[in-house]
Amino acid sequence: MERDGGRRPWHRGAAAVSTFVDVTARGLDRILAVLRVLATAGVWFGGGLLVLLSFAVGAEVLMRRLANHSFTGVDELGGYTLAIVSAIAFTSTLLNRGHIRIDLVHQRFGPRGRAILDLLAMAGLIAFYGLLLKYAWLLLDRSYTMGSRSVSPLSVVMWIPQSLWFAGLLLFVVTAVTLFLRSLLALCAGDLRTVNALIGTLSADDEVAEELALNAEAQGKEVVK
Numbered sequence: 001m002e003r004d005g006g007r008r009p010w011h012r013g014a015a016a017v018s019t020f021v022d023v024t025a026r027g028l029d030r031i032l033a034v035l036r037v038l039a040t041a042g043v044w045f046g047g048g049l050l051v052l053l054s055f056a057v058g059a060e061v062l063m064r065r066l067a068n069h070s071f072t073g074v075d076e077l078g079g080y081t082l083a084i085v086s087a088i089a090f091t092s093t094l095l096n097r098g099h100i101r102i103d104l105v106h107q108r109f110g111p112r113g114r115a116i117l118d119l120l121a122m123a124g125l126i127a128f129y130g131l132l133l134k135y136a137w138l139l140l141d142r143s144y145t146m147g148s149r150s151v152s153p154l155s156v157v158m159w160i161p162q163s164l165w166f167a168g169l170l171l172f173v174v175t176a177v178t179l180f181l182r183s184l185l186a187l188c189a190g191d192l193r194t195v196n197a198l199i200g201t202l203s204a205d206d207e208v209a210e211e212l213a214l215n216a217e218a219q220g221k222e223v224v225k
Helices: 002-067 074-095 111-146 159-188 192-199 204-224
Strands: none
Touching (some): 002 159, 074 159, 111 159, 111 192, 159 192
């Protein structure tokens, strides 16, 4: 009876920790699902901006060619567009594990070692972009407070494009932190497959499998048509 009674607190503590980990993991999975939706919407929004920019550039080229006249500020708007679209695309690229990594040392470790390296890489990414996000906010706050405008004929209110740029960076940092926490829980639970699926590098086999899946999906759509 004494032995059983002595074990019960440990069992209860382990069960409580396990329950907490499971609940937290499910909550983070829900957050990641929302972030994926936001990232997809952001990609479509950024794509729309690029399409509009391409039409504006095309119209300017035609005007220069046919009427010897050009629109003012297309290059300036193009710079804002590229900055905003790049910041928005960071999140989608991160969720799809599309960022380039130097994996010379990474491949020399076993599965657990690679998972730890992936977490360290994600921590470094968060630290760098967290610092960038801080200064982006300071820039946005200063532009809004001072009512800054661009020194150009367009006289663009600077906080408007800067706010979209900041929103893209904020979404990226929030996604990176969520992925880090979810992967850390998976590593503590010994679920190395989940760690690799969330933040691991894409292997050649993964890329081949992804291409085959895309081809199969495309062929399926053609058959339906």
